[in-house]
Amino acid sequence: MIKNYKMEPVIERNSIPSLLKILSSDYSIIAPQERNGEVVFDDLKDPECLVLGYKVTILPPKKYLFPPEEILFTYSGKGVRTPSITSKKLLIFGLSLRDLEAITQLDEIMSTPHPDYFYWKRRSRSILVGVTDESVHAPPGGDLILERMDDELYRAIPLTQAGKKIVKGRFFKKQDILPHKGEGNQVMEELRKLLLDPETLAEAVKWSRAEGHPVWEELGKRCIGCGICTYVCPICHCFSMENSVSLDGSTCTRCRKWDACTLPGFARIAGGYDHHPSQKKRYYNWYYHKFVRGYKEYGKSQCVACGRCQTYCPARIDIEKELLGIVKDYREACG
Amino acid sequence: MQREAKKLKVGIFDFTDCEGCQVKLVSLRERLLALLERVEIVNWRLGQEKNRMDRFDLVLIEGCPITQDEIDLLKLLRERSTHLIGFGTCATMGGIPAIMDQKERAKWYNKIYGPQYKPRGIDSLPLTSYVKVDFLIHGCPVDENEIVRVMEELLSGKKPAYRGYSVCFQCKLAGNPCRLINGKPCLGPVTQGGCGAICVSGGSPCYGCFGIRDTAQIEGLLDILKGMADKEEIERYFTMFLRYTKEYNEIVRPFMERENG
Numbered sequence: 001m002i003k004n005y006k007m008e009p010v011i012e013r014n015s016i017p018s019l020l021k022i023l024s025s026d027y028s029i030i031a032p033q034e035r036n037g038e039v040v041f042d043d044l045k046d047p048e049c050l051v052l053g054y055k056v057t058i059l060p061p062k063k064y065l066f067p068p069e070e071i072l073f074t075y076s077g078k079g080v081r082t083p084s085i086t087s088k089k090l091l092i093f094g095l096s097l098r099d100l101e102a103i104t105q106l107d108e109i110m111s112t113p114h115p116d117y118f119y120w121k122r123r124s125r126s127i128l129v130g131v132t133d134e135s136v137h138a139p140p141g142g143d144l145i146l147e148r149m150d151d152e153l154y155r156a157i158p159l160t161q162a163g164k165k166i167v168k169g170r171f172f173k174k175q176d177i178l179p180h181k182g183e184g185n186q187v188m189e190e191l192r193k194l195l196l197d198p199e200t201l202a203e204a205v206k207w208s209r210a211e212g213h214p215v216w217e218e219l220g221k222r223c224i225g226c227g228i229c230t231y232v233c234p235i236c237h238c239f240s241m242e243n244s245v246s247l248d249g250s251t252c253t254r255c256r257k258w259d260a261c262t263l264p265g266f267a268r269i270a271g272g273y274d275h276h277p278s279q280k281k282r283y284y285n286w287y288y289h290k291f292v293r294g295y296k297e298y299g300k301s302q303c304v305a306c307g308r309c310q311t312y313c314p315a316r317i318d319i320e321k322e323l324l325g326i327v328k329d330y331r332e333a334c335g
Numbered sequence: 336m337q338r339e340a341k342k343l344k345v346g347i348f349d350f351t352d353c354e355g356c357q358v359k360l361v362s363l364r365e366r367l368l369a370l371l372e373r374v375e376i377v378n379w380r381l382g383q384e385k386n387r388m389d390r391f392d393l394v395l396i397e398g399c400p401i402t403q404d405e406i407d408l409l410k411l412l413r414e415r416s417t418h419l420i421g422f423g424t425c426a427t428m429g430g431i432p433a434i435m436d437q438k439e440r441a442k443w444y445n446k447i448y449g450p451q452y453k454p455r456g457i458d459s460l461p462l463t464s465y466v467k468v469d470f471l472i473h474g475c476p477v478d479e480n481e482i483v484r485v486m487e488e489l490l491s492g493k494k495p496a497y498r499g500y501s502v503c504f505q506c507k508l509a510g511n512p513c514r515l516i517n518g519k520p521c522l523g524p525v526t527q528g529g530c531g532a533i534c535v536s537g538g539s540p541c542y543g544c545f546g547i548r549d550t551a552q553i554e555g556l557l558d559i560l561k562g563m564a565d566k567e568e569i570e571r572y573f574t575m576f577l578r579y580t581k582e583y584n585e586i587v588r589p590f591m592e593r594e595n596g
């Protein structure tokens with residue numbers, strides 16, 4: 001008879017706060033918590049405040065690896081200085097599988113063609129621990145994933161040396177794991193399926209633009225250009241630079257700041273020429289980068305269907321529905 | 336021998352307003368002292384005793400010019416200054432004084448002061464209605480970091496730039512639930528950022544005191560607002576600070592008229 005279970009490390013739900021308390025002596029812990037009725041990633045001061053099984057956070061965890069505003073260097077008469085990170089290593093806990101996948105993509109983007117020094121400065125000092133209600137088939141990234149078996153128990157799936165080290169701790173024990181079926185993830189389920197065929201998605205989006213599909217005219221009118229879809233995206237990584245000279249005239253500072261392609265300055269160049277002079281063009285660029293350029297450069301769409309852009313769009317643009325519509329029209333037109 | 340850089344001559348003036356933006360200037364504290372190493376304030380009624388009317392490299396004007404005296408002084412300051420900067424929303428867009436209703440005002444004058452009373456106020460228009468203004472530091476009140484940013488740009492010989500992003504940037508960073516998604520009006524998406532989203536973080540809507548952002552999609556926002564507020568309410572939002580903006584007159588008003596149809 002074939003044994004259909006095996007001994008695997010597990011941790012009880014009740015032990016997770018104690019585990020985090022122990023880990024906090026080595027790491028600064030970031031974890032999802034509730035603020036004003038929303039779930040956000042923040043410093044975990046009290047492990048009891050940890051929220052698991054949440055739908056989605058407003059900002060993705062990328063803010064800890066690629067901060068919204070970051071001083072790259074300062075220059076004074078004494079030369080150039082790059083701010084150093086003196087704090088403890090970072091442990092980001094409670095990431096969803098899609099957020100883990102997004103960071104795996106960001107790692108790749110931030111390594112090509114040259115490693116982004118400032119991103120890796122933080123990333124190389126961070127540990128990612130995913131927690132999910134879904135069944136984990138192919139781990140999308142991170143150091144350790146805790147997969148929920150039932151209300152009391154999580155199966156530990158260590159993926160790196162750092163993850164293995166955590167699992168060796170006293171809160172984990174070995175137990176027989178029966179095959180089980182986790183919950184599905186209903187967020188953007190249809191888009192998720194589309195992402196399995198990034199080539200079609202890329203062709204369809206490119207086609208829609210070339211053929212003057214009316215969707216872009218309509219979305220160009222509806223988009224209010226607030227930039228939120230970009231800020232909340234776990235993969236969007238465009239930035240602008242701001243240079244300043246201190247009030248006393250002694251120090252120059254270069255700061256990089258999240259930018260959004262739906263904003264006016266994004267494609268404006270010296271002399272004032274704007275490559276994207278209309279909201280329609282700016283809005284299309286967001287899709288172009290994710291689905292056309294992303295595919296061309298990395299062989300996949302720069303989207304993990306986390307649902308944030310749709311959840312937090314003040315104009316309530318149903319991005320999944322629009323993309324499905326474009327792909328449907330493309331298939332009908334091009335067979 | 337190192338030559339001491341010539342200090343910029345600065346004048347700080349105020350017209351009709353609450354003086355709250357000057358309080359913000361004072362609350363720069365150590366940063367104000369650092370600024371004073373680089374500039375010489377030759378005229379600041381609220382800040383020093385000895386003042387003179389000179390030529391100015393830079394004039395900051397707070398408040399809304401309402402009386403003839405204020406309008407005349409504004410024109411004189413324009414002639415005598417290289418850079419003239421509106422300081423706070425009363426100066427840049429009319430601000431709180433500009434909420435007044437001319438017809439109502441005449442009625443109340445009569446009722447309170449009697450028919451003999453001669454009002455001194457002429458109108459409540461932003462500085463730009465009378466003179467050319469080089470830069471507008473919006474805000475009710477202005478934000479300390481924005482004052483420093485603009486001063487740093489001026490002192491390093493750059494042309495100050497407006498923020499190219501909306502209030503939503505800092506609002507999302509603050510982790511605020513979106514008012515618009517929750518069916519509550521907000522002008523954040525069309526308003527220039529830099530304020531720290533302080534109003535929304537405190538539970539209030541954004542009324543746009545930081546001015547309208549470059550290429551703001553106002554019609555798109557109006558389409559959203561009309562699903563959650565009636566015409567009077569939308570009008571109130573846009574006339575709190577923005578009634579003298581080009582966008583209000585060229586986009587919001589025609590839109591509301593079309594809606595009335």
